[in-house]
Amino acid sequence: MNRRCVLRALTSGLALASSQNLLPKGSSQTNQGSPGLLSVQRGSQIAISIFRSEQSVQSFVIKSLAARFGRIPGKGGSAALLASTDGTRAIVYKSGPPGPENAAIDEEPRIATNYETHEYEMIYLSQKSNGKELSITTSASPITLINAFSTSRDRQQQLVETWIRNAPDAEAFPGFEAAALHCSSHGTSVVNFAQWQSQEDWMTMAKALSNTFREKNPLGQADPHLYRAVCIA
Known part of the structure; x- marks a missing residue:
């Protein structure tokens, strides 16, 4: 997907998100009322x-996950459930002390068209986050862009190095809040969490740095979507 199509898809997804109620009735883990907050420390086990x-x-995928969401975090761990604003993705982000209780979840909702789960290491955290932790919140701001790159074992490290080298350029734009890069242990995936004050701030940066983004194209297949957190446990 080229950059223009990505921008158009992300923009059209916001209207869809505003009209959806994705959680079961009576759930206490919604983005209504006081927002939930998940703080992920560097060095945590992440799935x-x-x-x-x-x-x-x-x-239905979100409600299936939300119905058992309280059981997903392991001992001493926490988790966030995020839904893409275009209605095509859901992400479960788990973190906690190293141990089998906080490994990747192994149950797939049968109605999901495609599913993958892996363990990751957070290898980069922007200085605006004090370089210590990533915060995920159910509040409306900041917006969260998650870009999941599919790559190969022989290209993963080059993709990571290219992303880190270009990160300061993106982070210099107004509206930038935080970014964290995650590298999978199996070697075929890289996931970026980026938070911006508004969609417009992110789009301004994306348009200005379109040539920089194209530099990553030969190294991995990008899958960028805007998300909002609907559950924190």
Whole structure:
């Protein structure tokens, strides 16, 4: 997908998100009232699970995950459930002390079209985050862009180095809040969490640095989407 198509898809997804109620009725883990907050320390054991589905069934995937969400975090761990604003992705982000209780989840909602789960190491955290922790919140701001790169074992390190080299250029733009880069232990995935004050701030940066983004194209297949956190446990 080229940069223009990505920008158009991300923009059209916001209207869809504003009209969706993705959680079961009566759930206390919604983004209503006091926002939930997940703080992820560097050095934590991290597992990221990505669920891909058609727009028509995203709400069922979210509700299926939310119904058992309190059981997902392991001992001493925590988790966030995020839904893409275009209705095609759901992500479970787990973190906690190293141990089997905080390993990747192993149960797939049957209605998800495609599913993958891997363990990751957070290898980069922007200085605006004090270089110590990533915060995920159910509040409306900041917006969260998650870009999951599919790559190969022989290209993963080059992709990571290219991303880190270009990070200061993006972080210099107004509206930037935080960024964290995650490298999978199996060697075929890299996931970036980026937070911006508004969609417009992110789009301004993306348009200005479109040539920089193209530098990563030969190294991995990007899958960028805007997300909002709907559960914190």
